Amino acid sequence: MKQYLLNTWEALSTIFIGMKITFGHLFVPAVTIQYPDVRVRLPERVRNRLYVNMDDCIGCLQCARACPVDCIDIETVKSLPTEDLGKTSNGKKKALWVTKFDIDIAKCCYCQLCVFPCPTECIYMTDVYEFSEFGRNDLVYKFATLTNEEAKEKAAQYDVFMEEKERQKAEAAKAKAEAAEKAKKEKENEENKEDNKDK
């Protein structure tokens, strides 16, 4: 009987204690952050979406090689000697047209390994983390500043230039060969003459 009454008392008193606690929590300020309206301040060195500053890119492919998941795809075309591509912000001379600089951010593992090798510090992590898309292909970011036509043109130009160079080389070689032949012939002629004289 005593235990029975004790049980009753314990049940009721503990319920009231619990109710007191929960009632107190009604007036505790909520910990919720109203996300799209209010944002948490990100730490200083967060790793989120990659960005490439193409003005500084020299097309050295170091980032593509460092990437453990091969999500960076770069294609370059050599520039003509007559063209001046300008300099990067830290004074390196640019010599390559970057015709393709694609980062498949869907594959990216945010390891930041591509950031350190970059000699011009043009690839870096930004604090943008909202970039969901409906299609997986929409997550391939194209950073190349040249349009497709321009890229083709540059490639064609380079091919033409190389052909020209090749031809020039060939011509030069031919000329050289001819010259050598000529010299040889002359030499022979002279030797013949001398022989004739001797005779």
Place this chain on the structure above:
Amino acid sequence: MHQLLEEIFGSELIAIIIASSLPLIFITVLVIFAVLLERKVAGHMQDRLGPMRVGYHGILQTIADFFKLIQKEDIVADTTDKRFFNLAPVLVFAGSYAAYAALPFSSAYIGSRIDLGLFYIVAISSLVVAGILMAGWSSNNKYSLLGAMRSAAQIVSYEIPTVLVILSMVMISANFTVDGKGTLSLMEISEIQTSSFWNWFVLGGAGFSLSKFLLLPFTMAAFLIFLISSLAEVNRTPFDMPEAESELVAGYHTEYSGMKFAMFFLAEYANMFAVSAIAAAIFFGGYQSPIGYLGNSLGIEWLVPIEQFFWFSVKGVFFVFVQMWLRWTLPRVRVDQLMTICWKYLIPYAFVNLTIIGIISLI
């Protein structure tokens, strides 16, 4: 109210139809408010915010949810017993709506002025059990059936302490009626507790007699017993095993969707308010104001019933709030604990309480 409506519309039939659909409007508004209140209370008790996006601080959230539920596809599984499956939500809602017929919303409006109001409510709310059992059985789903069985066992058990407590309060009312026989009409019980909160039955009834102070601890205990058993009767936490979402998915309404689900939902909240209103009526003066009426002091007669309606709603919603408060305080009890609480604790206490109150009322 009936006479007023009859004067306006000139036909008794139209007046009756309108008068009987008034609680439906009340229930709809109440449910829209109570669901929002529930979510807000739940949020703030857990240091969250609750719905915030629809309207200012999410006040239009439940209206948006309501329109969503209307648009939903009504899915009926192949193996269900179609006839009972479709009938069950109607029956459950009818059961809880019928209880509103005997609730006195104010001195001017009560659905039906029957003398057996309390008895009628206790009887008609048992219809809900039949509906729930029907829903669980016809769903042809083991979780639904388990939920329904638990619900039936629970409601049938907890009806006993509820009725014992109601009986003891009716015995107290016998001290104040003219013929000394007591009354089962909620209207008359409310009328007894008029003019001040001092006259409420939870404080032992009207007046300053010795019996009031003798009764006071027992009426308080009676109120506690009623509160606990009414929680179990409307399947609220800590007695929400029929719809225990963590073990039974959603209990007896697992298979329901769209408007049929909304019917169960509506019935659940309507039931919550109904038991709260009964608690308010038999312990806290019903529609009577605890401090007096503005209409009386200003001499505006038509203001009084509106104030009474206000007080009735406030008291009802307060107990609905208490139910929510308990929901976020207590964990769910086990089935054996549920039965222990009912048969080993509540029923003996309610019976002893009834006996003592009877003896005190006799002297």
